[in-house]
Amino acid sequence: MGRASEYSQELADIICERMICGADDKPESLRSICRDDGMPRLGTVMRWLAKYPEFREQYRAAREAQAEVHHEEILEISDNCTDDVQTLLGNDDETTLGRINHSAVARAKLQVDTRKWIMSRMVPKKYGDKIQQLHSDPDGKPLPAAQQNTVFLGDLQGHSLDELTRLFTEKLKS
Numbered sequence: 001m002g003r004a005s006e007y008s009q010e011l012a013d014i015i016c017e018r019m020i021c022g023a024d025d026k027p028e029s030l031r032s033i034c035r036d037d038g039m040p041r042l043g044t045v046m047r048w049l050a051k052y053p054e055f056r057e058q059y060r061a062a063r064e065a066q067a068e069v070h071h072e073e074i075l076e077i078s079d080n081c082t083d084d085v086q087t088l089l090g091n092d093d094e095t096t097l098g099r100i101n102h103s104a105v106a107r108a109k110l111q112v113d114t115r116k117w118i119m120s121r122m123v124p125k126k127y128g129d130k131i132q133q134l135h136s137d138p139d140g141k142p143l144p145a146a147q148q149n150t151v152f153l154g155d156l157q158g159h160s161l162d163e164l165t166r167l168f169t170e171k172l173k174s
Helices: 009-021 030-035 042-051 053-079 102-122 161-173
Strands: 085-089 096-100
Touching (some): 042 053, 053 102
C-alpha cells in the first residue's frame, strides 16, 4: 500500500485519534504513525499543519488530550512497582532474597520525567513551570514605585534647542 499524500479529514481524524490513544490505548508519536504504510510522511503532515487551519486546530486539541493521557500514564508508572525488586534464591536454594532493581527504577523515573517534560511543552499553561514575579525586596517590603519624570512640551515652546535640552535635563534631575 502506498503513502497518502493528499489531505483528507478522514486521515486527519486517524492521525489525531492515534496520537491520543493508539494501539493498546497508549498514545502514539506522530513519527511512529507516519512510519506506517498508508499514512503520510512526517513532512507531509507538517505541511498540512501549515496549510489547513482546521487540521492545525484538531492537532492542537489532540496534543492537549495526549497530555492528559500522559498524566494518567504517569500515575500508572509511578504506582507500578512489580519490577522494582528482583527475587533471588539464596545459597541454600530455598531462601528467597530481594534486591532492588535499580535499572527498573531508573527506567520508570525516565518515563515519568519524559512525560512530564512533554506535558509541560504541550500544555504549558497547565503543566509548565510557573514563573513567579516578586513585587517586594529581599526583606518582604514592597518595592518603591518607579520615579516618573514628565516634561510637558507646552512648557517648552519658543525655546532654542539648547534651552530645551537644559530644561529637559533639569526635569530629569528633579
